[in-house]
Amino acid sequence: MSLDNLKNRNVGVQNYKMLDLGHTPETGWGKFKQVLKRSVKLELFVGLKVTMREMFKALFMGEMHTVKYPFEKLPISPRYRAIHEMKRLLESGHYRCIGCGLCEKICISNCIKMDTRYDENQRKEVSDYTINFGRCIFCGYCAEVCPELAIVHGGRYETASEQRASYSNFEDMLTPMDQLVNQKEYPGFGAPTPVADKNIKKTPLAY
Amino acid sequence: MDGYIIATVIKAILILAVISALAGFGTYIERKILAFMQRRLGPMHVGPFGVLQIAADGIKLFTKEDFIPSGANKIIFMVAPIITAATAFIALAAVPLLPEFTLFGVTVRPIVSDMNIGILFVIAMMGVGLYGPLLAGMAQENKWGIIGSARTAIQFLSYEVVTGLSLLAPIMMVGSLSLIDFNTYQAGGIAHWIVWTQPVAFVLFLISGFAETNRTPFDLLENEAEVISGYATEYSGMRWGMFFIGEYANMITIGFLASLVFLGGFNPLWIIPGGLAIILKVAFFFFLMLWVRAAWPHIRPDQLMWLCWKVLMPLAVINILITGLVMMA
Amino acid sequence: MEAIAFYIFAILITGLFLVTVFSRNILYSMSSLAAGMVLISGLFFIIRADFLGAVQLVVYSGAIMALYAFGMMFFDATRDVKEKNTSKYLVFLLSGFSAVALVVIFSAPAIGKHIEVEPIAKGLGHLDNVHAIGAVLFTKYLIPFEVAAVMLLVAMIAGIVLASKRMDESLSEVYVGTDPETEKKEQK
Known part of the structure; x- marks a missing residue:
């Protein structure tokens, strides 16, 4: 099944037809x-x-x-909220995260923990960033508040683990440098919509 | 005399080995064909095309703990599966499986016991085989088991009449109860098959054959949606496996009976030699049973009784009457 | 060879029927009854009466299956049955008398030598088992055979009449409406 078919399922627009089944005979x-x-x-x-x-x-x-599941997987909706990914800037390859701490603040299950410090150039640098996937409820708030589209949700939905707490490091979630060319912009939850440009309004200056 | 005994023992062991292997293979075929008909793949991963799934299942069944539930009647609980498996193979003793052939200069007749009442013996033995499910269900302290065995009883009492009466018309035509006589009666090619002169009896026999082997339109005994597993609810491991082997052996027996009595048996067919012909026919009946299982819903016990006593039995009696009149005239 | 087989079968059959009589468990007694009936067909096979053996199998397996159905309805198969005898002597006398009567009836002709137990199949030697039985049934024993058939027919019709009083209504409908009389009884 291709992604188009998957998305074009017409949920809610079914055309139910009453079949003419006749009557059960009485006599x-x-x-x-x-x-x-x-x-x-x-x-x-x-x-x-x-x-x-x-x-x-x-x-x-x-x-x-039949879909031979572990060997082949059905396409998943871009808006699916699975294991997080950390994106890089395409030009420099530096990670996008600016260490603002909004995701840590908004996380309702308190599973994100981040530490920042100033590096030698007096730029903010993420020194420690972990997500506890044992606690994460995949609500998507972190991806929504992120001003830089740095933390997003990916499509990796096999989240079972052997232990309750399973921490994931920043580096593990970060796009590897050699995969940078393949990094795709995130179209899902919290990303700007395709019509975002049109929706921008002038700030009213009346006050 | 000694040679006869040794030959019989060898034949019995061969049939036991081959048919139980075929029964195991039958489970694989059934799972594969049902899967294909539902557009699935079926067993895939053990061996090429999942063929070794039988071996995996066999290992699982053999190594499972053999336990007897606390409330059950121990002796009967242990004996019941053996009844099913044993009677299924005893029934095969009177069935000529292949035409005569010569091996190392010895003419071999592939029938364990050529008794002159073969067909009656097979039907009787398969009837006795239903004691297995009956006793199994009653030996457990389990509602589903009791319901399963009650259904066994009514199913047996319903279809057995139809089986006997539907076979009576061909028996009248042939004038013998021996399955080999049935075969020689139809030796003249397709036009001499009894199915052309007795189509009603053929259909009736097929229906009651399905009931006899507990196949789908009549699988009341262990229907999972209604009675969990019926008589087999508390069984596991090899005891449960014996029920399974018995059921598949019965399917093969019914296939042999139907093709011997109605479809010309092991007479050669055009260029196909007789041995291959009967194997093809039995394979067709086996496939038909799986096909029907994929296609048709199953019926309620009261519908089965209604069908057998109010529809099929009068039909069978009328069929016998007409056959008798035609033969007298 | 056949004598050995006969004695094995005879001992087994007697033992199984003893279990049938003496067991307190409904499952044991019915199963041993069924097994005994199946083994009796073995005796028929020993004397080359194949047809009768197979008929024994067919008929008695069906008959005992019906018995099982009744047993299932009346008893809990996993528990022992507690018998209630009002007078043990009466039961003993009645059963003993009927057993003696049966033995006398069957052995009297043979002892008295007034009626010779002649082999039925005399002159039918050229026929095989099935045909010989057919020939005997429809010549020498035609009237008993037909009488038995009529009796079965009578029994069948009687059974249908007894069972079919409320055949048009389904059982669920029969007991749904409580008619006033039964309601009164319940209140009392």
């Missing part, structure tokens, strides 16, 4: 007629035909429905 004669009609029309064999057709379709026309 013995009516029941007998129904049995006779169904036997003559060989309705049971229609069922057999359908299953056989499905088998041929599955075997020879490549319409097998």
Whole structure:
């Protein structure tokens, strides 16, 4: 299934049709007629035909429905909120995080912990940043408040772990330097919408 | 005499080994075909195309702890699965599996015991086989088991009449109860198959065959949605496996019976030799059972009784009557 | 060879039927009854009466299956049955008398030599088992056979009449409406 098909599921716009199923016969004669009609029309064999057709379709026309899950995965919606990713600036390769601490502040399950310091250039540098995924409820507030789109949600949804507390370091979540060319801009929760430019309004100067 | 005994023992062991292996393989085939019909893949990962899944299941069943629940009646609980498995194989003793062939200069007849009442014996043995589920369900202190065995009883009392009566018409035509006589009666090719002269009996026998093997339209005994697992609720490990082997062996037996009685048995067919012909026919019936399981819903116990006593039995009796009239005329 | 088989079967059958009579557990007694009936067919097979053996299997497996159904309804199969005997001597006398009567009835002709137990299949030697039974049933024993058939028919019709009084209503409908009389009884 491609992503287009996945997104185009028309949730909420189903067109239900009432099937004309007829009436259950009341009298013995009516029941007998129904049995006779169904036997003559060989309705049971229609069922057999359908299953056989499905088998041929599955075997020879490549319409097998199975997704061999650990080996292949269905595409996931960009707005899905899974394990966090830390993005880098495309030009310099430096991480985007400016150490403002908003994500730590807003985190409602208190799972983000960050420490910052000034480096030799008197720039703020993230010295310590961990997310406890044992506590994280994937609410997405951190990604929403981040002014730099530095912390975002990725698509890695296999979050099971052996221990309750499973900490993730900043470096582990950061896009590796050699993967920087492949880094994609985050379209999901908290990112500016495609129509964000149009929605910008002048600050009213009346006051 | 000694040679006869040794040959019989060898045949019995061979049939036991081959059919129980086939029964194991049958579970794999069933899972694969049901999966394909539902557009799934079925067992995939153990061995090529998942063939070794049987071995994995076998290891699992053999090494499981063999326990008897505290409330159960121990002896009956232990005996019940053996009844099912044993009677399924005893029934096969009277079935000619393949045509005669010569091996190392010795003519081999692939039938353990050529008794002249073969078909009656097979039906009787398969009927006795239902004591397995019945006793199993009653030996447990478990509601689902009791319901399962009650359903066994009504199912047995319903279909057994239809099986007997539907086979009576072909028996009248052939004039013998021996399955080999049935085979020789149809030796003249497809036009001589009994299914053309007895289509009603064929359909009735198929329906009651499905009931006899507890296959899907009539799988009341262990329907999971209704009675958990019915008679097998408290069984596990090899005891449960014996029920399974019995069921699959019964399916193979019904396939052999149907093809021997109605579809020309092991007579050669055009260019197909007789042995291959009967294997193909049995394979078709086996496939039909899986096919039906994928396609049709199953029915309620009262519907089964209604069907057997009010529809099929009168049909079978009328069929016998007409057959008799035609034969007299 | 056949004698050995006969004695094995005979001992097993007697033992199983003893279990049937003496066991306090409904499951044991019915299972041993069924097993005994199956083993009796072994005796038929020993004397080459294959047809009768198979018929024994078919008929009695079905009959005892019905018995099981009743047992399931009346008793808890996992518990022992406690019998209530009002007078032990009456039961003893009645059962003993009927057993003696049966033995006398079956052995009297053989002892008295007035009726010879002649082999039925005399002159039917060229037929096989099934055909011989058919020939005997429809010649020498035609009237008993037909009478038995009529009796079965009578029993079947009686059963249908007894069971079919309320056949048109389903059971769930029968007991839903409480008619005033039963309600009064319940209140009392």
